[in-house]
Amino acid sequence: MSDPTVPTTWRHFIGGSWVEPATGEYFDSTDPATRRTLYRAARGTAPDVERAVAAARDAFEDPRWRDLSQTRRGHLLRRLGELIAENADELALMESRDNGKLLREMRGQLATLPEYYHYYAGLADKIHGETIPASDRRVLNYTTREPLGVVGAITPWNSPLTLTTSKLAPALCAGNTVVIKPSEYTSATGLRLAELALEAGFPPGAVNVVTGFGAEAGQALADHPGLAKISFTGSTATGSRIAASAASRFIGTTLELGGKSPQIVFDDANVPNAAMGVVAGVFAAAGQTCIAGSRVLAHRAVYDELLERVCERAKSIRVGDPLDEATELGPLAFEAQRDKVAGYVDLGRAEGARVLTGGAATDGGLGGWFYEPTVLVDVDHGMRVVREEIFGPVVAIMPFDTEEEALRLANDTEYGLAAGVWTTGLARAHRVAARLDAGTVWVNTYRAMSPMSPRQGFKNSGVGVEHGTETIKEFTRLKSVWINTGEEPVADPFTMRS
Template identity: 35%
Template structure:
């Protein structure tokens, strides 16, 4: 694996790398081995405030720079990222745990966001609206929001960064980035890429450390005009409440509880293979992964058999091993949640048909075997909460209306999936599902060119596509009177 320095200056403020004022550091741990990888700076309120000041100062020049010049820097960052895929993927796997092949895919996807928004920087169009009055002209002028506070998660520590800072920078905003404490190394590398690409000082700032203190600095500052966050619904609600004093804009991608509906007319081979890919990618630590599967009772046995055959072939282990399919969970708390959900289900009558244990390999990390349970009921925790681990519950249904009602019976509304070879049914069910993202015979909907985001308690706003840049733009209405 790639070699990392034993201690890293991880605060990037106004174009310079710093240690924390206090000298404090925080350990970064490999979840597969539980060994310390390195120490990074443990910054807090004062460092965050300096970063906000730097972003505010840099905003004028960056926002007034031509979109073409901004896009050139982003094009270069995109290429630098692609040129370094292997090393960046190794760093990601070391700190986060996902298999190396998945990490490489994430790095390429992260680079794609930079490419997409390098192009979108030149397409932020205004409007000239025909006036109802002869001597009035009406213009709508798009302008960047201002300083952005970006808070990113550990499960996709590269792509979630570029999905936020890509449109922010393209729109002309400046950024304070706070990555998850579990995975700061990927954030450091992305900032270094932008530094190498020629991004002006103060445009992108990075502060690692005390999540609460850094977040409160963003919330209390009148200069931070937008907070973009990916994480739990609980934290998203907190950000909404605390943003009220300054009426900040918010873009929130929150928790999910994705259902998969397998109809009797589905291609069961495709459905089983893709359900496996959705559930066990990143060890189930994905906000849009299958959290509950509803299978028509007439195909339950066939589908379950095909699914379990695929699950049995999965290899658990260190993500740095090219043959590994499932890496570790991020920490001990994640392991405990999977066990609690499983124990709750079994105590209420669920049947374990595969798995059901921590992985007892040669490594000391947070591993759990891929597990499948049947005979689940709606009152079990696994059917109501986001497990975020490799535990898959199967439940049957008898008709279309029942399946839709079961799928919609949640406060979450991020992603849902349908397997059917009937086009009429697919369109009909898609329209009735209360989710921001619906996959039809597809469980990998995330892509740079499409809007990504949920409804209900899964968030507000969209990331990706031309819609994603709208979050970082204010529309200024200009009314021009003509008096001659």
């Protein structure tokens, strides 16, 4: 497949225009499958962020946006969804080359991504307050939901378009303007998305993108006093720093952070289905997903069968060029991530874990940053490979004997993002789902997702809600209005009334 027609150098997108970085500096972005340079992107710093936030503030206060009806905002969101659909092949190829995700997986994501914009398009004119009964019939009390202002969106490299959309679509739906800082490893599709937003009819400055490194552009955006809200997806450590910065200015945050999600396979489970669920939960996207089901707890009665099936499929996974339709596992997104995964597997060996399959870095035949699908056994919950997020194609599988033990082990983690349950027992499914300390629980499936379904991380996995109608509260503020409709003179407050 030929490369998309894109510039070899990407500048910032600020105020509806392509803008040179304040320092004049650029950095290279590399194809993880081949290690070849894809493009150069602007190296953003505090002055670039300042310019972007100012442009977003101007757009927020511009009557073309401020006074636009909620229904018209919905029309713009729908048009943006249509433009994404029209440019799906280009966007899929750009993202696949940028972070190494399978092209066929990206085509699947791009086929459903417009639905997020269409969902929020329909929701735009359903944002409203309510009338509150007052003790005095002459007093009218009602509430309104107002946009916050300028939202800062800091997005990761593993699913740039999808995770940017989770922030951008509801923020625009509610009437905010946005400054996006994409990961330095995946800048291109965020910039292209901002360009499409302008084409859809959003006013200049409604969507801005500043590229660069986290310590330079990302920190400058998180600390900017002009933001009314920060939405971040990434590591728990970085999320903690962002939360502290936001708290010092009393602004809200939505944080989707790390995970170490359990998948529990009970003795009454359909084991072939559960095995495929495990494979999908941890090897899809090369394990580079916050919801990866990287801890598998299998009842001792089905442990051997599940292990055999998972290992058999892991050994047959085709590793290679993400643009090849036959490839099933692409590269890790960058060299340091590949080295981190390799380091965790080596650590697991040192802790006493046994590698049943995989366990080695490879170049995928292309010179890139690949790692074999890896299954670890002889593990326990004291090991770091079981407790810490690896973010790669590595799964630890361990047995359990009772439901209580499975729940104890599943909840024995600082994270609470997601969990999977495999059982044919209806009562058990509901009982276990209720007791799992996770914001999303899948039963007899894994990684199902919809713009209509809210998701939230528990414990160290985050704060706030994404998706669904609930997320609108994250991007609006509530105002209570009291109106005295009576025409009588206002009583002197210092005159006693009988």
